[in-house]
Structures are given as structure tokens and as C-alpha cells.
Amino acid sequence: MDNSRLDRLALISKIWPWLFLCALLVFFEVWARISDHRSFIFNAYNLQSIGLAASAPLLLAIGQTFVIITAGIDLSVGFVMGLAAVCIAQFTIPGGNAPWVVLLSIPATIVVCLVPGFVNGVLIARLGVPAFIGTLGMYGVARGVGFLAAGSGMTVAVNNAGLAWLGHGWTPVVLTLILLLVMHFILSKTRFGQYTYAIGGNPQSAVRAGINVRRHLVVIYLIAAAFAAVGGIVYTSRFAAGAANAGEPMLLDSIAAVVIGGASLFGGTGNVIGTLIGALIIAVIEFGLVFIDVNAFWQFIVVGIVIIMSVLIDQYKERLGGAQ
Amino acid sequence: MSTPILEARDISIRFGGVEALRRVSLHVMPGEVLALAGDNGAGKSTLIKIISGVYHADAGQLLFNGTPMQLRDPQDARAQGIETIYQDLALADNLDVGSNIFLGREPVRRQFGIQVIDRERMAQVAREVLERLDIVIPARKLRGPVKMLSGGQRQAIAIGRAIYWNAHVLIMDEPTAALGVPEQRKVMELIAALKAQGVAVILISHNLHDIFAIADRIVVLRRGEVAGERLVAGTNGDEIVRLMVGDTYADARGPAH
Ligand SMILES: Nc1ncnc2c1ncn2[C@@H]1O[C@H](COP(=O)(O)OP(=O)(O)OP(=O)(O)O)[C@@H](O)[C@H]1O
Ligand SMILES: [Mg+2]
Numbered sequence: 001m002d003n004s005r006l007d008r009l010a011l012i013s014k015i016w017p018w019l020f021l022c023a024l025l026v027f028f029e030v031w032a033r034i035s036d037h038r039s040f041i042f043n044a045y046n047l048q049s050i051g052l053a054a055s056a057p058l059l060l061a062i063g064q065t066f067v068i069i070t071a072g073i074d075l076s077v078g079f080v081m082g083l084a085a086v087c088i089a090q091f092t093i094p095g096g097n098a099p100w101v102v103l104l105s106i107p108a109t110i111v112v113c114l115v116p117g118f119v120n121g122v123l124i125a126r127l128g129v130p131a132f133i134g135t136l137g138m139y140g141v142a143r144g145v146g147f148l149a150a151g152s153g154m155t156v157a158v159n160n161a162g163l164a165w166l167g168h169g170w171t172p173v174v175l176t177l178i179l180l181l182v183m184h185f186i187l188s189k190t191r192f193g194q195y196t197y198a199i200g201g202n203p204q205s206a207v208r209a210g211i212n213v214r215r216h217l218v219v220i221y222l223i224a225a226a227f228a229a230v231g232g233i234v235y236t237s238r239f240a241a242g243a244a245n246a247g248e249p250m251l252l253d254s255i256a257a258v259v260i261g262g263a264s265l266f267g268g269t270g271n272v273i274g275t276l277i278g279a280l281i282i283a284v285i286e287f288g289l290v291f292i293d294v295n296a297f298w299q300f301i302v303v304g305i306v307i308i309m310s311v312l313i314d315q316y317k318e319r320l321g322g323a324q
Numbered sequence: 325m326s327t328p329i330l331e332a333r334d335i336s337i338r339f340g341g342v343e344a345l346r347r348v349s350l351h352v353m354p355g356e357v358l359a360l361a362g363d364n365g366a367g368k369s370t371l372i373k374i375i376s377g378v379y380h381a382d383a384g385q386l387l388f389n390g391t392p393m394q395l396r397d398p399q400d401a402r403a404q405g406i407e408t409i410y411q412d413l414a415l416a417d418n419l420d421v422g423s424n425i426f427l428g429r430e431p432v433r434r435q436f437g438i439q440v441i442d443r444e445r446m447a448q449v450a451r452e453v454l455e456r457l458d459i460v461i462p463a464r465k466l467r468g469p470v471k472m473l474s475g476g477q478r479q480a481i482a483i484g485r486a487i488y489w490n491a492h493v494l495i496m497d498e499p500t501a502a503l504g505v506p507e508q509r510k511v512m513e514l515i516a517a518l519k520a521q522g523v524a525v526i527l528i529s530h531n532l533h534d535i536f537a538i539a540d541r542i543v544v545l546r547r548g549e550v551a552g553e554r555l556v557a558g559t560n561g562d563e564i565v566r567l568m569v570g571d572t573y574a575d576a577r578g579p580a581h
Contacts, residue, residue, distance in 0.1 A: 007464075185438075189435065189438075189440040189441060190438065190439065190440055190441065191430055191432070191439070191441060194419075194423065194427075194430060194441055197416070197418060197419060198416045198419060198423075198427055200418065201416035201417050201418035201419060201469075202414070202415065202416045202417060202418075204414060205414040205415055205416050205427065206416065206427070206428075207378070207398070208376075208378060208398045208408070208410065208414045209398070209414075209427040209428030209429075210397060210398050210399030210402065210428040210429075211427075211428050268416075268417070268418035269418060
């Protein structure tokens with residue numbers, strides 16, 4: 001293959017998530033116009049619904065992006081999110097409706113959730129436990145603790161003005177976007193981000209370059225847990241109730257978003273903006289299928305196919321790289 | 325004679341049951357090329373990993389310019405000007421040339437009051453270093469991951485990284501093993517140039533031809549021990565091979581084996 005053709009293929013494999021997202025939007029727009037004579041995209045309610053549907057898995061996926069770039073995986077984030085959802089409710093309830101209570105209950109929730117993150121990090125970075133196994137263990141622990149903390153019922157209702165503000169309207173979406181931009185900056189511009197890629201590319205070379213790989217990995221799993229905590233806090237704010245299984249369906253969506261966004265599960269590649277596109281693709285598929293009245297179970301099938309497609313494209317990219 | 329730039333005294337290390345090195349000593353002078361020879365598993369890589377701060381010796385001492393030094397990690401060694409090019413190429417394959425040259429020592433500038441990596445400068449230096457080594461890499465590949473480059477180009481980057489950081493001691497573990505003939509020659513030329521600049525080079529190689537072409541002195545390791553040390557001028561390939569594989573006649577005759 002000549003160079004220009006290779007370049008073009010490399011470019012397409014890089015931007016296909018964007019193209020795919022556009023194609024989805026066009027598809028749903030055309031469908032909505034033809035069958036219902038209304039717009040899909042130019043509709044504030046639809047946009048907000050997609051934004052909200054995307055924000056919870058996206059919060060998990062931002063942390064997961066860092067983990068996956070280091071060639072790790074964090075299976076515990078779903079139930080850490082559930083733990084956070086219960087904790088923020090339990091911690092806020094004693095303060096009644098006073099909005100300032102969240103200034104205490106939010107940090108407290110995050111601190112609680114950093115514990116499983118820290119344990120994950122130590123298991124993986126210090127004790128050499130494979131990420132898949134270590135975080136699977138933490139998946140169970142966080143799940144159990146979450147249900148125990150929720151008490152007899154599965155959910156803990158909470159009415160607080162501060163939380164209500166946080167969960168109202170576009171606020172969760174805006175908060176997610178701000179955090180996303182901050183983490184994008186860190187990953188793409190700072191040494192911390194550079195070392196995240198270096199560790200995923202070749203941990204040995206990172207060690208020899210003097211990077212404190214163990215400490216870095218612990219911080220990475222702390223970040224994943226912190227984002228899971230924020231996801232749980234946003235959940236409880238939106239629904240005025242915390243549930244221990246709040247994040248259960250989000251785990252796979254979060255990993256899917258990262259993979260669709262261009263990260264390789266072998267580590268070393270991926271970025272936060274790609275993850276954003278991945279999360280939007282999933283949210284648009286899920287919301288769009290409901291919007292055009294397709295049986296909701298179809299969304300699992302379609303998202304599943306998209307995941308497989310993106311992994312195939314990733315492997316094809318590898319082969320492109322190897323061929324040169 | 326003056327003091328060695330680097331000296332290792334009575335270095336020993338074990339990995340579980342394996343005694344990888346037993347009371348190994350060597351030294352190297354500024355501007356000298358010291359070859360480290362030995363069969364597979366003799367302990368060559370292990371020794372240079374100790375000298376470059378990757379492993380910690382169980383016993384023994386390292387001296388830099390005559391003063392004892394403690395190496396906690398590779399960063400310590402590099403701060404002293406000891407740069408190492410590893411047998412298994414220590415590049416991050418997913419990063420570009422500049423990122424690899426600067427890995428762990430990235431130049432930074434400020435943005436929003438936060439230190440961010442100065443990628444412009446890294447790319448600039450990458451171009452300069454490659455130019456100095458006379459290595460041609462197309463501009464569009466310069467910004468791509470180094471896994472897109474050939475073995476020789478990658479080796480050149482590893483060498484360029486060491487040179488850019490002003491190595492006093494350059495340790496190379498089989499730098500030509502994965503290379504084609506022209507690229508091997510290029511690396512040999514680079515070593516000669518470094519030697520002329522007063523850099524001390526420790527070269528591990530299985531290739532006796534290379535060793536005799538470039539080295540001043542040869543230390544032979546066998547099963548974790550120094551089997552012998554020879555000036556290149558006063559030895560030949562046969563003798564080195566005998567030292568490497570162990571002269572059975574000498575072993576049988578020797579006192580305590
Ligand atoms: N990290 C380690 N853990 C356990 N054993 C090790 C380790 N590193 C080296 N060894 C052992 O130490 C001995 C020396 O290995 P080393 O890699 O230093 O040999 P070498 O002389 O570089 O060989 P080669 O020419 O094949 O590169 C071998 O027996 C090896 O198995
Ligand atoms: Mg070796």
C-alpha cells in the first residue's frame with residue numbers, strides 16, 4: 001500500500017466514532033421527520049435526555065479511560081458508584097433540608113469511595129494482582145457494603161435542597177462536561193497524562209525512565225473511584241434517592257464508551273474526548289431507539305454490535321501499524 | 325593512571341535460588357570502551373541493571389569517579405550521567421520520538437498556572453538529535469508512535485536519548501543484536517564517536533567481531549563470575565571464547581572448583 005492510502009485509512013480509523021455519531025444523529029433525525037414530522041436533534045427535551053443518559057456512564061468512563069490506558073480495567077466502579085449513591089443519601093439525611101450539608105456529605109462520600117480505589121491500586125500495583133481479578137473482588141465488596149449501608153430497603157430516599165440543585169436540569173451534564181475538560185487537560189497536557197500513556201505502552205521503560213509506576217497506578221485507581229463516587233452523587237441528586245445497584249448497568253456502558261472511543265484494552269492508547277464520543281454514541285442509540293418506538297431490548301443488541309465493531313477496527317489499526 | 329569514572333566492586337545478587345552474580349568487579353575509564361562478554365545467562369544484563377539502578381546488589385559497592393554511590397532507582401544513575409540502552413529496547417512504543425527522548429524528564433511550560441509538557445520543544449529536540457546521528461526519519465513519522473519505525477531507527481532513538489542527556493558513562497546491552505548490517509555499522513560508528521568525546525562505554529555483545537573492532541578491554545563473565553579480563557591488544561577470539569564457555573582442562577586442573 002502506498003503512503004497516502006495508509007494515511008487515509010489511519011485517519012478514517014481515527015475519526016470513525018465521530019462519523020458514526022453523526023450518522024446516527026442523521027438517521028434518527030430523518031426517521032423522526034418522516035414518520036412523526038418532528039425533529040430529533042432540535043428538541044431541548046431530547047438533548048437534555050441524551051445528555052443526562054450519557055452523563056452517568058460518562059463519569060465512570062472518564063476514570064475508566066485512565067485505567068484502560070494503563071492496560072488495566074476497573075470492574076468495581078459500578079458498585080462503587082452504588083456505594084456512593086447510598087452514602088451521599090445517608091450522610092445528607094441527618095442535615096435535613098439545609099443545602100450546606102452537601103458541603104460535608106459530598107467530600108465524606110468521596111473519601112469513603114477512595115478506600116476501594118486505594119485497595120484496588122495497592123492490590124494491582126504493589127501486590128501484582130491482575131486488574132481484572134483485583135477489581136472483581138472489590139466489585140463484590142463494594143456491592144455488599146452498598147447494600148448493607150442501604151439498610152433494609154434497597155433505596156434510601158433523601159430530600160435536600162443542595163442535592164436537588166445539583167440534580168436539576170442541565171446541572172449534571174454541565175458538571176460532567178467540566179470534569180471531562182479538566183481530565184482531558186490532565187491526560188493530554190501534563191506529565192501525569194504522559195506517564196499514564198508511557199506505563200500503558202511499556203511499563204518497563206517507564207520504570208527505567210524513573211517514573212514511579214506503582215504510585216502512579218495507585219493514583220489512577222483512586223481517580224477511577226473518585227469518578228465513580230461523583231457518578232453516585234449525581235445519581236442520588238437526580239432521583240432524590242440512593243440505590244446500591246445504581247451503577248450496575250453503567251459498568252459495561254462505561255467500558256464500552258472507552259473502547260468505542262478508540263482506547264485499546266491492551267493499553268497505551270485512548271483519550272477522554274474519544275470516550276465522550278463513545279458515551280454519546282451509546283446514549284443516542286439507547287434514547288433514539290426508544291424515541292422511534294423500537295423495543296428497548298434492541299438497544300443491547302445494537303450497542304453490543306458497536307462494541308464488537310470498534311474492537312475489530314482497533315485490531316485493524318494495530319495491523320496497519322505493524323505493516324509499516 | 326587516573327581514577328575510573330565507574331567502578332563496581334564485589335557485586336553479588338541472587339534471584340531466589342539463582343546466584344546471578346558472585347563477587348563481580350569491573351571498572352571503566354573515561355574514553356574507554358569496555359566490552360562485557362559471556363554466554364547466555366552469564367549475568368551480563370543483571371550486572372548492568374545494577375550499575376544503572378534497576379536492581380539493587382545484595383552485596384558490593386559502586387563507585388563513581390572514586391566516590392561510593394547509592395543508586396535508589398534509574399533516575400539516580402541518570403542524574404550521575406550513567407545512561408543505559410537495554411537489550412529489550414526500553415522505548416514506549418505508543419509514544420513519539422520526542423516523548424521517548426524525554427521520557428521521565430519532560431520539559432514543561434506554564435498554562436493556566438499549571439505545568440504542561442512543552443511538545444514543541446520535544447519535537448524540535450527530536451529533530452536535532454536525529455540530525456546529529458545522521459538518521460533520516462520522515463517528518464510525518466516523527467510525530468507518530470515509534471512502533472512504526474524500524475529496529476535501527478528505534479535503536480538510534482535510544483542512543484540519541486542517551487547522548488542528548490550528556491552521558492558520562494553509556495551502557496549498551498547488545499545494541500546491534502536486532503539490526504541489519506548497515507545499521508550495525510552505524511551504531512559502531514556512533515560508539516567510536518562517543519569514545520572520542522571522552523564518554524566511557526560499556527558494551528555487551530555476543531559479536532566478537534564487533535568487540536575486537538571497537539573495544540579496548542574485555543571482561544568475560546561466566547555463570548555469574550568474572551572468568552577473566554583481557555586487553556584487546558593482547559588477546560584473540562579463541563582465548564575469549566575459551567573464557568566464556570569455560571576451559572574444561574583448566575577447570576579440572578584448577579584448585580577450588
Ligand atoms: N529478574 C530476574 N529474576 C530471576 N532470575 C533472573 C532475573 N534476571 C536474571 N535472572 C537470572 O540471572 C541469570 C543471569 O541473567 P542475565 O539476564 O543477566 O544473563 P545475560 O548474561 O544477560 O544473558 P543473555 O546473553 O542471554 O542476555 C540467569 O540465570 C537468569 O535466569
Ligand atoms: Mg542479557
